[in-house]
Amino acid sequence: MADIGVIFYIEGLGNDRKALERAIEQVVKELKEETAIDVKRVNTEDIIENQEEDLLRYSAMVEVELEGSLRDVVDATMKYSPVVVEVLKPGRLEITAKELMKILGDVSLFMGKLMDQFGGLAAYPPLDQLPKPKIGYTEDEIEEFIVDERNIRYQFVIETYGKDKETVEETIMKAFYLEGCKINKFVVQVQEEREDKVYALVAAELLSSFETLMQLTAKYAPVAISILEPEIIDVTASELQNVLTDLAGFVHELVHRPLKKRLIEHDTIKFEISK
Structure with a gap:
């Protein structure tokens, strides 16, 4: 497989x-030691000051061009969250399929550790009004999805909880459907x-x-995943770009949750004082 060439914009x-200067210097140092x-x-832009901001007054951007295997690019994306x-x-x-499963395993492990620390990612609007998704397709239909729609067929196992088995079944089934999945088989086993x-x-x-598979893996950190078919997955540059940007966004959202909480609290206090 050919090497992947990318540009990261790290903020x-x-x-x-x-403190920001030191943080940027550390990021640049780590990049150069990769x-x-x-x-x-590696290009570093000047620090910009926004006097209207109280907590995050300063910002800077690091632009870095990298090249490597897909697995290494995915790992770097999660590490630096551009x-x-x-x-x-x-x-x-x-x-x-074998290489993609290794990458999915890396993503699941990395995101699972972050979610253990900062909380989950999967969040949806109320699902009550959604109809129950179709379960089960013929082999001819599945072949059409794979050949014509470039779908990937895979087994996906997650740990979850809910009020009761029926609620878990309905919620996860509808969540998968909302994510853009077709469900061929579905089983809930209470532990x-x-x-x-x-x-x-x-x-x-x-x-x-491919995009949905990667997003689903990042959001749910499955305990097991296995690609059934096809043996070779075809991915365009735009699809890969979307996946990497989404993945970085998921990491960024999790690790910055404590900061967002402080920002919300700060804005609330400022609002109370100014009333």
């Missing part, structure tokens, strides 16, 4: 100019009941696009 924010991926160039990822090359790539909740494993056989 730094802070309320202390010197051994897993080839760092072609605000934007631009894919330079190739225009199209082919990934084996434990405590404190008026059931804790369960949900195992599903799904069909979706």
